[in-house]
Amino acid sequence: MPASTPLDVPLHVKYIQQLDKKKDLAYHLTEHLRLNGVYWGLTALCIMGHKDALPRDAMIDYVMSCWDDTAGAFGAHPGHDAHIHATLSALQVLIMQDELERVDAERVVKFLLSLVGTDGRVAGDEFGERDTRFSYILVSALSLLGRLDALELVHGGKGRKLVLDNIVGSMNFDVWVCVAALAILGELDRVDRDLLGWWLSERQLPNGGLNGRPEKLEDVCYSWWNLAALSIIGKLHWINRDKLIAFILSAQDTEDGGIADRPGDWVDVFHTVFGLAGLSLLGYPGLREVDPLYCMPAEVIAARGLKREYTTGSRLGHSRDSVTV
Numbered sequence: 001m002p003a004s005t006p007l008d009v010p011l012h013v014k015y016i017q018q019l020d021k022k023k024d025l026a027y028h029l030t031e032h033l034r035l036n037g038v039y040w041g042l043t044a045l046c047i048m049g050h051k052d053a054l055p056r057d058a059m060i061d062y063v064m065s066c067w068d069d070t071a072g073a074f075g076a077h078p079g080h081d082a083h084i085h086a087t088l089s090a091l092q093v094l095i096m097q098d099e100l101e102r103v104d105a106e107r108v109v110k111f112l113l114s115l116v117g118t119d120g121r122v123a124g125d126e127f128g129e130r131d132t133r134f135s136y137i138l139v140s141a142l143s144l145l146g147r148l149d150a151l152e153l154v155h156g157g158k159g160r161k162l163v164l165d166n167i168v169g170s171m172n173f174d175v176w177v178c179v180a181a182l183a184i185l186g187e188l189d190r191v192d193r194d195l196l197g198w199w200l201s202e203r204q205l206p207n208g209g210l211n212g213r214p215e216k217l218e219d220v221c222y223s224w225w226n227l228a229a230l231s232i233i234g235k236l237h238w239i240n241r242d243k244l245i246a247f248i249l250s251a252q253d254t255e256d257g258g259i260a261d262r263p264g265d266w267v268d269v270f271h272t273v274f275g276l277a278g279l280s281l282l283g284y285p286g287l288r289e290v291d292p293l294y295c296m297p298a299e300v301i302a303a304r305g306l307k308r309e310y311t312t313g314s315r316l317g318h319s320r321d322s323v324t325v
Contacts, residue, residue, distance in 0.1 A: 015257025034077040039089035044273040072107030120162030136177035197235030208243030223278025228292035283313030
């Protein structure tokens, strides 16, 4: 089923370029997500093959200005306290820009390890909120730094086992963070792939979109969260590729660019990057391959020797769609 509206790459590139120029109320209210937004925007541009559409040096300078020297990690915006989520976004941006040497990696590792509790739960910052999302971020960040071995340095050498057991025991609706963390740790056999694949594929609604749990509305961002998990466990073919592509494309703003959570809603960079990442996983033509474990360009992850097995839509033999480049 070919999509009625092709992906308009130039329009979405323009949308991302203009994001930092709109200093409206929403811009100031989302300061706590600013560094994450830089990662989302850069990743979206990389997927579309336009990595250089934003000023590289200014981006790197901004990332480094978010460094919290007291904690030895990154905050969401200059002057903000360090947080594990902002720290991962900073590392991802610097790696994609080939500037990781700007970071004091040992201090970052120390910060990350300080967030691991004796029960294996991982905190987001010094104030102690704990979540499996932070467990994934810990594993992903240490992996990107080449320091997964450092988990053995905490809690008498039990750190890795504690974190792993907590992830397995906490699997919930935040499926991707758990599955991706297990895959990075080489422990994907802890997952019942058939049962999980069934649950994830059941999230596709008649309009082609995916939801996060039963009785919820479809949302473009689950084109990443659900699809990436299905890709990792080798069950990507269990969803209707063409209907999902059509749904994602229908959520585009065809006048000003960007992708919304669903057709007719306001667009944002969060749903734009995850809509594009979903299209990439589905093998949409003209897009660069994204790694489902890291949500970063596959070539970047492969160059760091971190690539794992996964499936993409380009290998499923489905129909191809048109793209405006």
